[in-house]
Amino acid sequence: MSDRIAAALGLLLLGFATPAAAHFQEIIPSADVLPDGGTVDVALVFTHPMERGPTMDMKKPAAVGVLSGGKRTDLTTRITEKPVDGKQAWSFTYDLAEPGAAIFYVEPQPYWEPAENKYIVHYAKVIVDGYASGEGWDALVGLPVEIEPLTRPTGLWTGNVFTGVVLKNGKPAPFTDIEVEFINDGSVKPPNDAFVTQVLKADANGTFTYAMPRAGWWGFAALTQGDKPMTSPQGKSVPVEEGGLIWVKTTDMGAK
Known part of the structure; x- marks a missing residue:
């Protein structure tokens, strides 16, 4: 076997051995609870949370909004571009003037992933509790793929x-694959790639449960295949990964 062929085979085997990095659409507020109400800042980034990148360019979202008090409000015109690691990302602010849950959500534009030969659309949401009311957190936005929380x-x-x-x-959606990642601040070093993305399946009723072992933001991504294919940049019909994401924050006892 020539050195050139051996090298090519080595690269091929390496490609098979390396797991695909999990893409997560972040929609992260500056706090999950505002005990006195007020303004919350929300960041929209498309990235790999546990590995702290790479961040991917996120085109201006198709829609950004908030569900509060049973009313949906379009916030798309209020977002501003705020690059992260030199890549396109977005942010906005919102004032929680009344008690109750504000459920922020984003519908991103389809992202073409050539390594997986598919488009990715992750509908993501996060809940911020105004005045620590504990109310309204289980309301549904009505996204094509959505996680209904059974835990506040x-x-x-x-x-x-x-x-x-x-x-x-x-x-x-029974037996849906769920990927879970932690937004790593650099304090966690996974022992190996198996620890980067936690994986579980929903049961026959579409229900899943996960225990969060560390303080911070956790993302749950329910991954399904879209009902209709899209056309790739090369003009071919390709599948669409439709994800429903929810972000949840945990806090250590004794922390402020």
């Missing part, structure tokens, strides 16, 4: 479990 996703201690139901087109 605000005011959680480190070590609490989070339980949710995966919904696709408003109905439970």
Whole structure:
């Protein structure tokens, strides 16, 4: 075997051995609870949270909004570009003037992933509790793929479990794959690649449960295949990964 062929085979085997990095659409507020109400800052970044990157260019979202008090408000015109690691990302601010949950959500534009030969659309949401009311956190936005929380996703201690139901087109999606990642601040070094993305499946009712072992933001991504293919930049029909994400924060006891 020639050195050139051996090298090519080595690269091929390496490609098979290296797991695909999990893409997560972040929608992260400056706090999960505002005990006195006020303004919250929300960042929109498309990245790999546990590995702290690489960050990917995020085109201006198709839609950004908030569900509060049973009313949906479009916030798309209020977002501003705020690059992260030199890549396109977005942010906005919102004032929580009344008690109750503000459920922020984003519908990103489809992202073409050539390494996986598919488009990715991750509908993501996060809940911020105004005035620590504990109300309205289980309301549904009505996204094509959405996680309905069965655990209140605000005011959680480190070590609490989070339980949710995966919904696709408003109905439970049994046996859906769930990927879980922690937004790493650099304090966690995974022993190997198997620890970067936690993986579980929803049960026959679309329900899943996960215990969060560290303080910080955790993302749950329910991954489904879109009902309709899209056309790749090369003009070919390709599948679409539709994800429903929810972000949950945990806090250590004794922390402020």
